[in-house]
Amino acid sequence: MEALRVEFATGAPRLWTAGDMVRRGLVTTVSSPAGTAAVVGWAGPVRDRLAGARALLDAFARPGCEPPLPAGDFAAVLVYRDRVLLMRDRQARIPLFFRESGGRVSAVSTSARGLGSAAELEPRYFCRYSTGNLAQPHTELSPFAGVHRVLGGEVVALSATGWMRGRTRRADDPPAPVADGCAPARELRRALEHAVGRRLGRTVACHVSGGTDSTSVALLAARLLAVEPGGTGDLVLLGGRFDRGELAGERPYLDEAMAAVRRQAPGARPVIVDADDVADFDDFLHHAGDADEPHAHAFRAPFWSRLHAAAAELGCDTLLTGCGAEPVVDANPFQLHALARSGQLREMTRQARIRAAASGQGVRDVVRTHVVEPALPLAAERVARLVHRGTVLGGLGPFTRPPWLRRGFARAHGYRAAGAAESRFVFGRTPEQSLYDAANYLAAPDPLSWRCARQNGFFLSHPFLDPEVVATMRRAPAEATFRPGRPKALLREAMADLLPPGIRDRTAKIPFNEPYVRGLRSHGDELIDLCRSARHPLTAEMFDIDTLCQAVREARLGMGDSRSWDRMNGSLALVVWLEGLLDGRAPAPGAAVPVSVAS
Known part of the structure; x- marks a missing residue:
């Protein structure tokens, strides 16, 4: 989707x-004697x-200044x-x-x-x-040769005629020191309230599923709107309801969450969307084929698009989720990895036993997952693939080459280096820190929100992935966050x-x-036929x-696990x-409006 465009063809x-x-408030343009800004999304509240x-x-x-990037979900x-x-912005939503x-x-x-040409694709990207x-979100490559991504938290400087002058990444601000005597739970509550408050629009929709995360966001939004003078915001509570199957067990929690939020804001409007007939991979050709670049989670788009359409009909201008919690x-x-790295093996073993007892796993499984695999991710996956020989999906994790990706293509276009780079991003030198960076992209992939923003009138936003919330959790002591048998205890x-x-x-x-x-049961044969009838030469290559x-x-047949299924879905x-x-199924562009550049 093209929300803004800049060209340098005439030298300026x-x-x-x-x-x-622009009319919906999704793009903001301002001018001053200094220049002109076009901001997609929002910077600040x-x-x-x-x-x-x-x-x-x-x-x-002022040339040469490097101010910190503001909070928000924006590209500018x-x-x-x-x-x-x-x-x-650092979260790279837009x-x-x-x-x-x-x-x-x-x-x-x-x-x-x-910007790209369908005839000139970039194999390294694939x-x-x-x-x-x-x-996708943290690599410069795009699907098209010569087209590059501005990375999250990055500032790219060009001359007035388009010549590259430099690229700089803004480092995360160091976590602020905890106030003396301030409990970690109080710190988290304050950070989450700030994150929700920054995201409140005129008509706010909140996903409500009946879980702790989405309910917390909706409750804070209701509380903040209730204390506003004159009640300047409307609240919509958006939930998907299943009356059949195992997901029907979530219905009592959904009802309880809705009732709790309405006690805080009696004027909140609950919107319950029947979802019993929704299945993953519905209309897959549309959701996956029309995206700006490949969308690995397109299989789940039917459910979310139905909910988002309901919010759009009510004129919502922001939609908050519990993603990332x-x-x-x-x-x-x-x-555990940090303890092992610092030589505190006895303490690591003690905590591993507690985690194993709380989760029903063995101690070896806990140590393998949280100590060995982060230290040797590629080697651990290769061993798992050897152990699970005989099936395509067995033992397939997030880094090693999937067996359907041709060895020759992978070797020619740098798959080994790509897998190593991905494992370094997910785990890094200190996996306990890299977890938060990886969570930003794993917990809330929302290309669907971006693609539908023009027709819906809003972007999704995720308070739990706000930099202030992440910084608060990074400095919280382990003894405050880990309570056996009680996940998300601090929240x-x-x-x-x-x-x-x-x-x-x-x-x-x-x-x-x-x-x-x-x-998969409904559309499995269609997916197989789709692969066999694929015409693009790169698919067979x-x-x-x-x-x-x-x-x-x-x-x-239920073989494999969520990680191997994700590889297949992508x-x-x-x-x-x-x-x-x-x-040529690109979305029809909206009317472009030229913006006069201050001079």
Whole structure:
């Protein structure tokens, strides 16, 4: 989707924005004597997008200054008299790309497809994509040759005529010191309230599933809106209801969560969407084929798009989720790795035994998962593949080459280096720190939100992935976060006065497996036929189609695990995406509005 575009064809930057997105408040443009800024999303509080865009323009107005990037979900282009700056927030929610050749940028856009040529693809990107679900947002490569991604937290400086001047990454701010006597739970509550408050718009929708995470966000949004003078915000509670199957067991928790939020904000409007007939892979050709770049989670788009459409009908301008809480506010399992790395083997063993007893695992399993595998991720996966010989999906983790990716293609285009880079990103030198960076991309992949923003009128936003919340959890001591048998103990303590008892005390949630199983049973033959009939030449060059089809058959039988299924789902989405290039199924662009650049 092209929300903004900059071209340097005439020697000076020319800026366009999507008119309908400007009217909906999704794109904000401001000008001053210093220059012009176009901000997609929001920098600073959602409700004051204009002030946030002005502050961003003013902060970078002086050449050579390197101010910190503000909180928010945004991509921005700042056009000054002597230079152009491209930037994204550290969480990298909004995409931004540039087309470059010989050190000169010819165009900038939020759409990689809008800048690239379907006849000139970048094979290295497809190797990196095939390593797993985290690859896309943190690699510079795009699917198209010569088109590069502005990375999260990065500022790209160009001359006024498009020549590259430099690229810098803004490091995360160091965690602020904890106030004396301030309990970790109180710190988390304050950080989460700030994160939710920054994301409140005029009409706010909150996902409510009946879990601790989404209910906490909705309760804080309701509480903050209730104390506003004059009640300046409306609240919509958005939930998907299943009346059949195992997910029907979530219905009582959904009802309890809705009732608790409405006690805080009686005017909140519950919107319950019937989802019994939704299955993963419904309309897969549309959800995977029309994306700007391959969308590994396109298989789950039918459920989310139905919920988001309901929010759009009510005119919501922000939609908050509970995504990210699982890895961010739960006890960090890689603390075991830190203990082993520092030689505290006795303490590591003691904590591993406690974790094993709480989770029903063996001590060896806990140590292997949280100590050995992070230290030797590629070797651990190769051993697992040897142990699980005989099936396509058995032992397939997030890094090693999936058996359907042809060895020759992988060797020619750097799959080994891509797998190593991905493992370093996920675990890094200190896995207990890398967990939060990886969680940002794993917990909330929302290309669907981006692709549908023009018609829906909002972007998704995730308070648990706010930098302040992540920094708060990074400095929380392990003894405060780890309570055996009580996941997310610190969040439960922080929200104890608001969470209803049934949700506060539950320790397990029904997994979202049923729509996936139903989708594979309903569409498995279609997916196999789709692979066998694929026309794009790169599909046959990359994939052994028979092996990929065998993976689909095994998944239908319940073989493999969630990680191996994710690898298969991503490859299927790539097959459909390449077919979309042949058919020219790019989304119709909105009307472009030229923006006068201050001079």
